[in-house]
Amino acid sequence: MSGQTKMIFITSDEDLVHKISATKSTNTRIIDLDDHEQMSLTINDKNMINLALAELSELNSTDHNQSKEKEISKKSIDLICKICGDRAIGFNYDVLSCASCKAFFRRNAYQQLEELKCLTGNNECLVIHGINRKCHRCRLSRCFMMGMRKDFIVKKETKQKKKKYLEENLLNTNFIPQLLLDLDNDNNNIELNEMEETVLDTLSTEEWITIENLQRLFISTMQDDNAHKFSINITDRDSAIMSCLNYADQTALRFINFFRQINEFEGLNSDDRFILMKYNLLPVFPIYKCFNYKPDNHYLSSKENEETRRFDQFFMLFDETYDLRDTLVKLVISLVQLTNQDAMILCFVLIILVFSQGLLMNEEEPILKDSLAVNRIQSYYIKLFWNYLVNKWDEQQACKYFIQLLNMVFRLQSTSKIFQNFLRNHLTSRNSVDQITPLMQSVLNIS
Template identity: 25%
Template sequence: MASAEKKSSNSRKDLICTVCGAPATGFNFAVITCMCCKAFFRRNALFGLSSLQCRYLSEKCSINIKTRRDCSYCRLKKCFDVGMKKELILTDESKRIKREKILANRQMTLNLIRPVDTFDIKRNSPVKPDHSANIANIYNAFEDYCFQPLVKFDRYEFEFVSQQPVKSRIKLQHYYQYYMTHEASLTDFFKRVPELRKFPEDQQMVLCKHNMRFLIRMSLMETRDPDLPLWPAINLLIETIFGKSLLEESDNLLRNFKEEIRDSKCIRLLLIIFLFSTHSSYNGHLDTLAIYDIQTKYTELLWAYYSEIYDYSVVCERFSTIVRHCLHLQRIGRDAEAKREELQRTRLCLESE
């Protein structure tokens, strides 16, 4: 039996992705592929080849482990050529049903194996009824002002821009429209927070704007369509400006963050927590102590919410995970800002010559 398991393990290691030649994990959408090509096919197959264009206009690019990210059109074409079936990709409704079954099974397992004494923290720090209502209000406000409108906007923009030539796709107007739409939706959401409305209108706008880029990145965990690129309509533009490596790092981070948290209420609470965040270099005319108190209130609300679900050690692990990913996201933001400033300086130098 041991030798059979060893043989099975070795055979899996010998599998080669039929798309790019990388080590494969098994059958994905009816073909042996690696995880990267599986994820790529899931994101792009439903939109078809008509939504893409060969980067080199030849439609004959060689696809291997080193070149697979160079041309999405030829990579998707090869996926279809080797037999990958888009019909096997779960629809949104199928994914919802599958997710509900997984959650139900997980909860059933927890109820069976979790000892009674692990719920001590639940008796010590329960979420009060008004706190539960507050969490529900935050969740619903984000749903109405961010999730639903932004999902529709991203899909519409992606389908619209995908039909245009490459030169038209990388115009800065697409970036400005994307950023302004996401900023407006998040601002509408934040203005439903009672504590923010206590500030004068001009100070509300200062709070919303000074941390907006970070907040937009974090909100993508909730609003992004898993079957679309990270920045649907402006993915090629973002890649052109900031580089492929930074784009892929952002994509992987947000996917991992979302996968490890797996809780929309938590992510939406985090947006409120980081709204009331002023870094050390902040010099705005705001009562930073009052802002800190509000941030502390929502942080404690998140802790109490988690404590209703998990025991103390798990809550600590969750907060540690959040801090680790947020620091990583901030570092990516700094790298992107440095790249943007470098491009601006280059453009000014060229204009002055």
């Protein structure tokens, strides 16, 4: 036995599974992770699967890795204006665009389309670089169609407030561009409005590309049209807990899939990746609930509907924990109100929290092998998030929003701790730990 080597393969390739099934020896075991009846494994089997989960870089095929590189680590793209096709100068008002379309949108964004007259009367004029006379109505319509946001336009009064703020704090800051020092220089040929926008532009083109890729990744990974339905088995207490944890297992896999496509996470020590997933996933579950929340028919809604009634029945099985139901509902609704279900804000909060050491406040959490690398990654995303908020609003509003988010993080921590204790106590008291997936055993810290 000492000369044997144990290996574990995790794959979704059905052809490979069939080949292994046809040639497997008596010591080979094939486990369907979607069939939870097979999950009553021995302790050694569980440890092997947990170890495999730690080796997240081996979960997907080469093809997946290639698509991941295209998705998130894309550093150079053809900078083409999405409005007219000219060379783009960066992301302006949330869309990759040229200097001309940027200036056009800034001047005309608040005009009513209905009040503008189309040159041809068909509202289908071509908006192409090189055409001397572009239809104002059709050009503005295309700007909105491609996603330009007029709420991103910094008003004159806000610019003046920002300028004053920067000037007053000049001696205390090291990041103010040299342009600010040249505001009164007669030799400066840059138009004042354009110069102010340059001074206040807190995001580079590369950062906008990163943000756009992250947003696309977050939406594609987390969007679930059925997440609002409460499909948990509420026949009895044990069935309710098991089906709830099986559903949570699928949500945890969504989070793992999301982080597997972030290069900084993949570059970490394998043990550190495992620790971050094991100890930080539970507090971020409400982010998934928030993003998929639908006020009218969601089971966490404050309005009574069929889903909320089933949710109430679930907690009626546990008389002593009914208060936890109200805590969860209030938490998700507060998160919805604070973030307005903005995918980019939720994405940043998710990343920053998962890269936080000690988020679950568990004394048994081991020390990271390379905590400095984790801190660097978290600092990068905090700075990027801050610049995104400043670009969206202003410094004062961004600061207030950060404080509100911190308060929300404390609520996420305390609620997840309560919910974790509730589930752990129930599972251990009924000797049901072996009936849940190894992944959920890790997330609940009972493996």
